[in-house]
Amino acid sequence: MNLKKIFPIVLSLGLLTSISFGTVDSANAAVKTYKNCTELNKAYKGGVARASNVKNKGGKTYYKPYVSKALYDANKKMDRDKDLIACER
Incomplete structure (x- = not known):
């Protein structure tokens, strides 16, 4: 496997996961x-x-x-x- 192909995919998944969990927590905390x-x-x-x-x-x-x-x-x-x-x- 080529590291240049895997790294962007792993990075994208990490960013998407952190964004989705971050907005749920901040929405519940604001109420x-x-x-x-x-x-x-x-x-x-x-x-x-x-x-x-x-x-x-x-x-x-x-x-x-x-x-x-x-x-x-x-x-x-x-x-x-x-x-x-x-x-x-």
Whole structure:
């Protein structure tokens, strides 16, 4: 076997494996459940939206919400008006 042919294949597999495992760990680590809207708004001023296409049912908001399905799902209890945006301001 030729080392020049094997080395790029092994290197590619190593990079793909490390990238896929790294993104799974960082996604799970980023999800945090907050105690109340005051705490959540310290980190995310506009609240957290489940998707980028959701519309606010309430009044005028001053900040754009952060979009994250996982973060919204973890803090779903704080979406009182059920418009898929938790703690909007």
